Amino acid sequence: MMEYSYSYSEGYIKNARGMRLFTCRWLPANPRQPIKALVFICHGYAVECSVTMRGTGERLASAGYAVYGMDYEGHGRSDGLRGYVPSIDALVADCDAFFTSVISAAARNNNNNPPNSNSNADPDDCPSPAPLPRFLLGESMGGAVALLLHRSRPSYWSGAVLVAPMCKIADGMKPPRPVIRILEAIATLVPKWKIVPTKDVIDAAYRTAAKRAEIRRNPWCYKGRPRLGTAHQMLAASVRVEKEVLPLVSLPFLVVHGGADAVTDPAVSALLYRTAASEDKTLRLYPGMWHALTSGELQENIDAVFADIVDWLDHRSSSSSPAVSGSTVA
Template identity: 55%
Template sequence: MDGEYQEVYIRNSRGVQLFTCRWLPFSSPKALVFLCHGYGMECSGFMRECGVRLANAGYAVFGIDYEGHGRSRGARCYIKKFENIVNDCNEFFKSICAEEEYRDKCRFLYGESMGGAVALLLHKKEPTFWNGAVLVAPMCKISEKVKPHPLVINVLTRVEEIIPKWKIVPTKDVIDSAFKDPVKREEIRSNKLIYQDKPRLKTALEMLRTSMSLEHTLHEQVRLPFFVLHGEADTVTDPEVSRALYEKASSADKTIKLYPGMWHGLTSGEPDGNVEIVFVDIITWLEKHTSDDNSVIVQPIHTYRNAILKMNTTASPPQTINKQHQQQSPRPVRTQSHRRYFCGLKGRRLQHHSAM
């Protein structure tokens, strides 16, 4: 099946230019999938395979680079308020859902790592709007054993408005520990749109606060159908985070699958055979949850306050999406354990891991 790739620039409510992209099947899409990328990452290059594979399967896929990320404007990888990311995604995603050709389609969120937190906060913002979410190694809880001491947080909070953009948070090279395949690892490292410097002070604090806030609302406010996937050998985000999400969430329809031996980059850093297995699982779950019975018509909503969607005049020409063979994989496992976990980002107490 062939498809089309497009790039569009928009302006958010704060007047910042943001980059968006989309992968569209030529036929009417089965449903809409909205990508939420991880910390420091971007959509057009890093998440291209995800967009292509889902479009090949018949889905319309939409991505946005957060402010300060990828090809969007703003201080590089500076998160002044995590809420800004959520609001920008919410406005853009809803503007797509309100288009006449998409108003009767099912709507799914897809979040990787920090993008998993964005997806969950979008659901929290409007609990009945989304038909489901795919969460890949999500950042939604932080381990007690790696959480900074309250006194440390207090000291950093006192200076965050004085030196908010300082790159003072120690970190190790996450690319080496996140992506198993050495060739893919180097391709990611050569992607200049991916932020590879130390996290900024305020950025790290905003991510910490978001994780801590989410962990206290998993039971009450996560109710949508979701599929959470995690590599058991992930050393960037703890796989027990996904188990905690699965066990605590109030969702009646929830599925978890842990992949033995796989690392953090399930869809982008594993050998091709493993990546194939993961995408077959994701598409199988989407197919199961895509039906006319699940769709809810979206009423027209306002456009962006300071801009209108505009095609990028310097964008790449539409690209042909080549059909790829998909092999069968074991059915996702639904676990029944009810143990309690306090888990999350792995690492030393004062060390920050870029949640990709």
């Protein structure tokens, strides 16, 4: 397996509700290496950033990107009841607050220490460096979070990479419609109850037995049944994204999806590609691949997906590289 060169650090922030949220970052190992862009991870349901998304951080940092992640409320090492999402809007607001604070700090640091500046030059003669491009990378439920972040600030983000985004939960992962109606009726009464009947997400998402075992050993991943309130929030968010957000998406994006995904519907990723207002949009469908494209697939498949992701980011992090849109079945 290839070794990657990067530096890694962890920390905590407090959100507007006084909760401690875990954060982490991956940077290129050489501190003098110019950063191509900032990439912000939006992780999926029941997982976390530091271990589950480590491969993404390692690969992108080694490719020259500064990568930042935050565990949502109720996820990973952050405060909150395990596996409980009381409000998807509050979750999105937490991401927005952390991500924009990092971007503001990076801009201040960039202005105070412009790259390749002449220390003897008159500061007024040295133009301020251009701000670094900023990208969202959302996986599964995090794909819906990324799209909601984009819609809250339509012109703010340089682009997004959407990995098997939760624009619609696959029908096979949902209970029968009559059961959904009953669960919706009682969700506000007992939102924390772990009673939602659904297939094992780990078995459905991760193709390799080794990755399934790793997720089950990870103490920061939630392995119980979905809580009523969480399931209600996720279902409502996916419906909202599918019905209201997809046609309004206007930022450059790459969406990658496995053709054999049994967790989120690849047909809706194709719908996003067709209906989004974005002029710069790219769809990559990988026949036979499962849901967890960046960590749970065969190694050669993971390598192919990351090659597409890094190539897409590289072309949009350099003003000299033209963006190319298109749809491809890998």
